[in-house]
Amino acid sequence: MTIQDKLTSLGITLPPVAVPAAAYVPFVQTGKLIFLSGHIARREGKPWVGQLGLTMATDEGKAAARAVAIDLMGTLAAACQAAGKSLDDVKRIVKVLSLVNSTPTYTEQHLVTNGCSELIGEVFGPVGAHARSAFGVAQLPMGACVEIELIAELA
Numbered sequence: 001m002t003i004q005d006k007l008t009s010l011g012i013t014l015p016p017v018a019v020p021a022a023a024y025v026p027f028v029q030t031g032k033l034i035f036l037s038g039h040i041a042r043r044e045g046k047p048w049v050g051q052l053g054l055t056m057a058t059d060e061g062k063a064a065a066r067a068v069a070i071d072l073m074g075t076l077a078a079a080c081q082a083a084g085k086s087l088d089d090v091k092r093i094v095k096v097l098s099l100v101n102s103t104p105t106y107t108e109q110h111l112v113t114n115g116c117s118e119l120i121g122e123v124f125g126p127v128g129a130h131a132r133s134a135f136g137v138a139q140l141p142m143g144a145c146v147e148i149e150l151i152a153e154l155a
C-alpha cells in the first residue's frame with residue numbers, strides 16, 4: 001500500500017504548501033534530510049487559537065496537533081516532489097519538535113503532541129517512528145495553540 005493509499009483510506013487530502021507568514025521558507029533539503037519549518041495549528045483555514053490548561057483541554061490540543069501533522073505531510077509531499085521523489089521515498093521520519101501554547105502549570109504537552117506522532121505512525125508505519133521533543137511555551141505566533149516542525153530523511 002502506498003502512502004497515498006493510506007491517506008485516502010484515512011480520508012485525508014493533503015493541503016498545498018502554506019505561504020510563509022514571515023521571512024523563511026517552508027522547507028530546506030540538505031543531502032538526504034528535509035527540514036520542515038514549524039507549522040501552526042489551523043482550523044477552517046485560520047490559526048487554531050488557544051492555550052492548553054486555560055482555554056483548551058488536552059483532547060482538543062491533540063486534535064490540533066493531528067491537524068498540524070496533515071499540514072506537515074502536505075509540505076513534506078511538496079519537498080519530496082521538488083527532489084523528484086514522492087512520500088513513498090521517505091526513508092525515515094527522523095524527528096518531530098512540538099511547541100504547545102500552555103499555562104505554566106500544564107504538564108500534558110506530550111499527550112497533545114501524540115496527535116501528530118500517532119497520525120504520522122499510522123500513515124508511514126515503522127518509517128514514521130521518530131525521536132521527539134514536546135515543550136510548553138508561553139505563546140506562539142498568532143495565538144496558535146500548537147506549532148510543530150519535522151525532519152525527514154529521503155531514500
